[in-house]
Amino acid sequence: MNVEISPSQVRGAAAAPPSKSYTHRAVLAAGYADGATVRDPLTSADIRATMRAVEAFGGSVAEEADGSLEIEGFDGRPDVPADVIDCANSGTTMRLVTAAAALADGGTVLTGDESLRSRPQGPLLDAIEQLGGSARSTRGNGQAPLVIDGPIAGGTASIPGDVSSQFISALLFAGAATDEGVEVDLETELKSAPYVDITIELLSAFGVDARRTDAGFAVDGGQSYAPEGGEYAVPGDFSSMSYLLAAGAVAAEDGGAVDVRGAQPSAQGDSAIVGVLEDMGAAIDWDRDAGVISVERSDLSGTTVDVGDTPDLLPTIAALGAIADGDTRIENCEHVRYKETDRVSAMAEELGKMGASVTEERDVLTIHGDETELSGATVEGRKDHRIVMSLAVAGLVADGPTTIRGGEHVDVSFPNFFETIEELGVDVVRDGS
Numbered sequence: 001m002n003v004e005i006s007p008s009q010v011r012g013a014a015a016a017p018p019s020k021s022y023t024h025r026a027v028l029a030a031g032y033a034d035g036a037t038v039r040d041p042l043t044s045a046d047i048r049a050t051m052r053a054v055e056a057f058g059g060s061v062a063e064e065a066d067g068s069l070e071i072e073g074f075d076g077r078p079d080v081p082a083d084v085i086d087c088a089n090s091g092t093t094m095r096l097v098t099a100a101a102a103l104a105d106g107g108t109v110l111t112g113d114e115s116l117r118s119r120p121q122g123p124l125l126d127a128i129e130q131l132g133g134s135a136r137s138t139r140g141n142g143q144a145p146l147v148i149d150g151p152i153a154g155g156t157a158s159i160p161g162d163v164s165s166q167f168i169s170a171l172l173f174a175g176a177a178t179d180e181g182v183e184v185d186l187e188t189e190l191k192s193a194p195y196v197d198i199t200i201e202l203l204s205a206f207g208v209d210a211r212r213t214d215a216g217f218a219v220d221g222g223q224s225y226a227p228e229g230g231e232y233a234v235p236g237d238f239s240s241m242s243y244l245l246a247a248g249a250v251a252a253e254d255g256g257a258v259d260v261r262g263a264q265p266s267a268q269g270d271s272a273i274v275g276v277l278e279d280m281g282a283a284i285d286w287d288r289d290a291g292v293i294s295v296e297r298s299d300l301s302g303t304t305v306d307v308g309d310t311p312d313l314l315p316t317i318a319a320l321g322a323i324a325d326g327d328t329r330i331e332n333c334e335h336v337r338y339k340e341t342d343r344v345s346a347m348a349e350e351l352g353k354m355g356a357s358v359t360e361e362r363d364v365l366t367i368h369g370d371e372t373e374l375s376g377a378t379v380e381g382r383k384d385h386r387i388v389m390s391l392a393v394a395g396l397v398a399d400g401p402t403t404i405r406g407g408e409h410v411d412v413s414f415p416n417f418f419e420t421i422e423e424l425g426v427d428v429v430r431d432g433s
């Protein structure tokens with residue numbers, strides 16, 4: 001689907017979708033449990049991949065009329081799946097489910113779409129081997145399709161921390177259900193660290209204790225998953241909010257504001273978007289008790305941001321940088337190249353098509369706002385939800401309409417993104433409709 005965004009002003013209130021990271025974890029944790037109710041879940045393509053995995057392991061997932069999920073679990077011992085598990089476009093699913101598969105008494109085969117089959121899995125496969133399982137990439141290149149044979153008993157695994165934090169989250173989830181527990185020793189500095197904090201917070205809500213150690217992380221074995229009261233409620237998603245807040249900061253109508261609801265504090269590192277916008281000069285206010293962030297249109301200036309902890313914010317910050325005055329330097333971003341697409345190159349090239357002046361280095365992306373006049377263009381969403389949504393923000397203030405190819409990929413994390421921005425006042429035209 002092509003989506004055309006015309007320069008627009010925005011105003012009013014919007015609800016953030018529920019967090020993708022928390023929903024994946026809650027669905028899988030309910031699977032590890034005897035069962036649980038997950039309230040306010042995100043329903044999206046990536047989450048459906050995790051639901052399919054829970055079912056493949058012998059659980060069941062039913063969506064209730066109020067949107068909550070009634071999940072029957074596999075109680076710490078996954079069945080050997082009757083078929084290949086298709087993780088589609090979801091890295092979180094593939095990593096968390098690979099480690100769960102290592103608990104099954106037999107083999108599991110995991111695959112995904114072309115993008116997911118190009119993303120790194122090798123360090124997690126090595127870790128499973130260190131824990132006594134067998135784990136291999138069918139092509140021997142560290143990428144899916146993957147074949148995992150369990151069960152593992154637990155032990156110590158060392159792993160690099162700078163490829164994906166999801167490997168560590170996966171080992172903590174599975175480690176709690178092993179006999180011996182799992183210690184994860186980090187071989188390098190940890191990137192995307194707040195996502196492991198999300199894991200520890202979620203595990204704790206399910207009665208599972210995991211902790212930081214001097215060497216990395218550890219979880220005792222023999223623990224049972226059970227959320228208090230049998231249910232868990234998912235908070236709002238700050239990565240998704242970043243597009244709405246950015247839209248308000250660049251295009252709120254004079255005297256008006258954009259209010260984003262669902263912004264209760266949690267372990268999400270991407271709440272850093274509020275500070276980034278503040279640093280760029282946005283008039284932004286976060287009422288943490290009410291869970292509402294209000295932002296007004298402001299003249300933005302460039303800033304320097306380290307995205308080591310917040311890789312998913314890179315596309316949003318790059319779009320903001322193309323609108324701001326001066327240089328915006330996005331540092332520590334090499335791991336952002338291992339996502340649905342290489343997002344560092346993708347943003348450099350697609351914003352470039354709109355007239356942005358950008359310098360791309362391996363670990364740094366600099367957008368030269370002073371040398372940039374954004375004009376409408378046809379841009380490629382790269383089958384990547386975050387590239388699509390960020391380019392839509394840039395399109396709000398470009399000179400003329402911007403056509404984004406592949407708009408349907410927002411289905412991965414924010415299925416009603418275009419409806420939401422339309423309600424805020426954005427002129428959106430889908431496929432000539």
Ligand SMILES: O=C(O)C1=C[C@@H](OP(=O)(O)O)[C@@H](O)[C@H](O)C1
Binds near residue numbers: 164195335
């Ligand atoms: O654990 C998670 O929920 C996620 C971790 C991050 O990935 P990496 O740890 O691979 O950087 C992030 O980019 C992804 O969108 C979600």
Ligand SMILES: C=C(OP(=O)(O)O)C(=O)O
Binds near residue numbers: 089386
């Ligand atoms: C990288 C992302 O997710 P995943 O790793 O689950 O594919 C994302 O949502 O930006």
